[in-house]
Amino acid sequence: MRRPGRLLVWAAALFAVLLLIVPTLIVIPVSLGDQASFRFPPSGWSLRWYRQLVEEPAWRTTFGNSLLIATLSALTASVVGTAAALGLRRFLRSINREVVRSTLLIPLIVPEIVLAVGLYSFFLKIGLVGTLTGFVLAHATLGIPLVVTTVTASLAGFDPNLERAAASLGAGPWMTARRVTVPLILPGLLAGTLFAFILSLDNLVMSLFIQTPDLSTLPVLMWSSMTRDTDPTIAAAATVILLTTTVVLCAALTILGRRTTTERGPLL
Amino acid sequence: MADSSPFVGAGARRRLAPALVVPGLVIIGFVALYPLVLALLDSITQRDNGQSPYAWVFDNPVYLKIIWRTIVTALIVAGMCVLVGYPLAYVMATTRSARARSVLLLLVVLPFWTSFLVRVFAWLILFQPDGIVESVLQPFGFDGAILGSVWAPRIAMVQLLLPFMVLPMYATMRGIDPSLLRAAESLGASPREAFARIFLPLSLPGVGAGCLIVFIMSLGFYVAPALLGSPTTSLVGQAVFQQVGTLLNFGRGAALAAFLLAITLMVLGIAALMRRLLGSRTSDA
Numbered sequence: 001m002r003r004p005g006r007l008l009v010w011a012a013a014l015f016a017v018l019l020l021i022v023p024t025l026i027v028i029p030v031s032l033g034d035q036a037s038f039r040f041p042p043s044g045w046s047l048r049w050y051r052q053l054v055e056e057p058a059w060r061t062t063f064g065n066s067l068l069i070a071t072l073s074a075l076t077a078s079v080v081g082t083a084a085a086l087g088l089r090r091f092l093r094s095i096n097r098e099v100v101r102s103t104l105l106i107p108l109i110v111p112e113i114v115l116a117v118g119l120y121s122f123f124l125k126i127g128l129v130g131t132l133t134g135f136v137l138a139h140a141t142l143g144i145p146l147v148v149t150t151v152t153a154s155l156a157g158f159d160p161n162l163e164r165a166a167a168s169l170g171a172g173p174w175m176t177a178r179r180v181t182v183p184l185i186l187p188g189l190l191a192g193t194l195f196a197f198i199l200s201l202d203n204l205v206m207s208l209f210i211q212t213p214d215l216s217t218l219p220v221l222m223w224s225s226m227t228r229d230t231d232p233t234i235a236a237a238a239t240v241i242l243l244t245t246t247v248v249l250c251a252a253l254t255i256l257g258r259r260t261t262t263e264r265g266p267l268l
Numbered sequence: 269m270a271d272s273s274p275f276v277g278a279g280a281r282r283r284l285a286p287a288l289v290v291p292g293l294v295i296i297g298f299v300a301l302y303p304l305v306l307a308l309l310d311s312i313t314q315r316d317n318g319q320s321p322y323a324w325v326f327d328n329p330v331y332l333k334i335i336w337r338t339i340v341t342a343l344i345v346a347g348m349c350v351l352v353g354y355p356l357a358y359v360m361a362t363t364r365s366a367r368a369r370s371v372l373l374l375l376v377v378l379p380f381w382t383s384f385l386v387r388v389f390a391w392l393i394l395f396q397p398d399g400i401v402e403s404v405l406q407p408f409g410f411d412g413a414i415l416g417s418v419w420a421p422r423i424a425m426v427q428l429l430l431p432f433m434v435l436p437m438y439a440t441m442r443g444i445d446p447s448l449l450r451a452a453e454s455l456g457a458s459p460r461e462a463f464a465r466i467f468l469p470l471s472l473p474g475v476g477a478g479c480l481i482v483f484i485m486s487l488g489f490y491v492a493p494a495l496l497g498s499p500t501t502s503l504v505g506q507a508v509f510q511q512v513g514t515l516l517n518f519g520r521g522a523a524l525a526a527f528l529l530a531i532t533l534m535v536l537g538i539a540a541l542m543r544r545l546l547g548s549r550t551s552d553a
Contacts, residue, residue: 005460012355016434017372019352019427020379024390026400038393040400080291087288100289107300111488111532113505114525118303121310121518141299144292195381202383205490209513219385226389227495235393238386249381253374 027242031235038230049236058221059237066201066218069132073139074197080140081147081196082189086181088148089155101148108145112205115141120209130212138206143196150195154188194252198245307522308529314519321523331507335527338504341422341493342486346479348426349433353478357434358471361441376438380431388492391424395496416498424492429485433478440474441467473546480539484532504528 026040031049033042053059084104091097107115119138120129128134162184166176182189204219211220222234311321325331360372379387394401395415402414414420444467452462490505497503504524512521 009355010359012352013359013372016352016356016430017375020430021375023394023427024379024382024387026390026393027386030393038396038399040393076295080295083288084292087286087290090286090288096286100293103301104289104292104296106296109484109532109536110300110304111484111505111525111528113488113490113508114529115300115304117508117512117518117521117525118305118307119299120512121307122303137295137299141295144296148292198381198383202385204385208509219383222385222389223491226392234389238383238389241383241386245382246378249378 024242027235027238030232031239033232033235036230036232038232038235049232052233053236053240056233059218059233062216062218062221065135065215069135069139069217070197070200072132072136073143073200074193076136076140077143077147077196078189078193081144081192082151082185084144085148085151085155085185088152104148105145107141108149112142116206116209119206123210129210130215132215134210135207135215135217138210139200139203140196142199142203142206143192146195146199147189147192150188150192151185152188154185158184190252194248201241307518308526311519311522311526316517316519321517321519322526324520325523325527331524334502334507335504335524337418337501338487338528339531341418341425341503342483345422345425345429345486346433346482348422349430349482350475350479352426353430353433353437354471354475357437357441357474360434360438361444362446373438376431376434379427380435384428384491387428388424388495391420391427391492392495395420415496416501418497418501420496421489421493421501421503424496425486425489428492429482432481432485436477436481437471437474440477441471444470476539476542480535483535487528487532 029040029042030038032045032047033039034044034046034048035042081104084100088097088101088104091100123129123134123138128137158181162180163176166180171179202219203217204223207217207220208223211217218237222237225231225234314321316324319327356372356376360369360376363369363372392415393399396402397413397415402410405414448466448470449462452466453459457465488505489503490509493501493503494506494509497506499506504527508521508524508528511517511524
């Protein structure tokens with residue numbers, strides 16, 4: 001079915017794809033420039049900004065902090081969010097279920113800057129500003145709705161009779177969860193956890209309020225650097241982040257794609 | 269029904285199972301809901317020289333202007349996302365090559381997973397004075413600074429939020445039965461007519477869902493406008509940040525945040541109402 005204007009539609013679609021992908025790639029050549037400028041094309045090439053990234057303690061420390069916070073908050077969001085998604089389907093009255101579900105989705109619906117206002121004054125009062133606990137709690141809160149959503153999506157095609165069958169064959173609740181429920185919701189669970197991890201690694205707005213000079217994260221350092229001066233070290237950091245997420249996503253897609261051949265799963 | 273299970277303890281487990289939501293509710297209540305309510309209460313009771321933060325917002329035309337600019341920006345960004353994203357979603361949904369579809373899907377999802385901060389930073393490089401965007405625009409008679417203008421954050425926001433528009437549109441379009449279009453054409457409609465009278469109306473729920481997400485996300489944007497705009501093009505997110513982060517005036521910050529929240533909830537309410545009205549109309553028909 002050749003429609004008139006089909007070519008034009010494809011051209012428009014191509015434009016949208018290029019807009020999505022190409023602008024971000026500019027960080028790569030800029031990170032390889034030899035001058036302290038964001039000029040493109042650079043006047044010469046060098047790896048000095050990568051050396052700076054590795055050698056300067058501030059970048060290393062904040063990167064370590066970010067990884068630790070992202071790991072802890074993603075794990076928290078994963079466990080708590082999965083439990084919540086499993087609990088949600090057991091509500092007998094749908095009105096209760098909807099109230100609980102909406103509450104769990106609050107961090108997704110309310111703008112982050114609005115949440116940050118309340119969070120900052122509250123965390124100041126109870127002394128959680130500048131603490132690991134404060135970061136992990138704040139980031140986990142943003143991650144929970146994502147895990148709830150992706151796990152709920154995997155549960156949509158889930159037959160509860162499988163659990164009943166496991167129970168009837170003598171499996172206890174833990175055994176049933178470990179051998180039946182979790183393997184079946186694993187794609188949603190992994191996607192949600194990965195999403196929560198990346199969200200924490202990238203979080204800026206809440207982190208700006210929680211950070212102190214003693215405890216800060218990579219995005220906060222990148223932000224203060226990019227709002228203050230022209231330092232291509234950020235471009236080097238950005239390139240590293242860009243390549244890492246691309247590799248991780250492609251690996252995750254291959255693994256999850258192999259598990260479910262017909263559906264690409266919740267990652268796509 | 270479920271409780272009629274003959275196994276000992278299964279019924280009790282089933283009744284206890286809703287308790288699984290408690291940890292999630294506790295964390296969200298502690299970190300999001302309770303502080304938010306507290307901040308809103310503060311904004312109502314706080315007085316600066318006898319003036320309530322809300323009176324302060326209404327007395328300052330600057331802030332009313334900022335709120336208005338934020339709404340306009342969110343509308344423009346959502347509109348531009350529809351224009352740019354619709355053809356892409358259409359091609360993804362209607363192409364008969366499964367390979368092309370999965371490649372396009374991957375290219376839409378990839379930026380979705382890529383750091384927001386990195387993508388905003390890329391626009392900072394592109395918008396530099398005498399940078400790439402300015403040199404491309406120069407032959408068209410554009411001579412001014414794009415960085416710091418009201419359009420720099422808007423263009424970046426369209427690119428940042430485009431996947432949130434394309435994915436719901438794509439999901440809706442995939443659900444449109446292609447035989448409807450063939451039926452229209454067999455009844456004498458031109459392909460253009462079949463698109464305009466069959467495909468387009470059926471794809472509108474996806475467009476609406478995408479617009480809702482993009483509009484709401486645009487309202488609270490801080491990073492892109494703060495980096496690419498200027499104080500004269502400030503949006504509500506920046507104003508909130510300034511009051512709370514820089515001036516430590518929690519009441520005023522919360523009052524501005526309350527406007528954001530009110531607009532968000534109003535839009536969600538209207539969307540839910542529209543869905544109900546449209547839903548009942550189609551089920552009546």
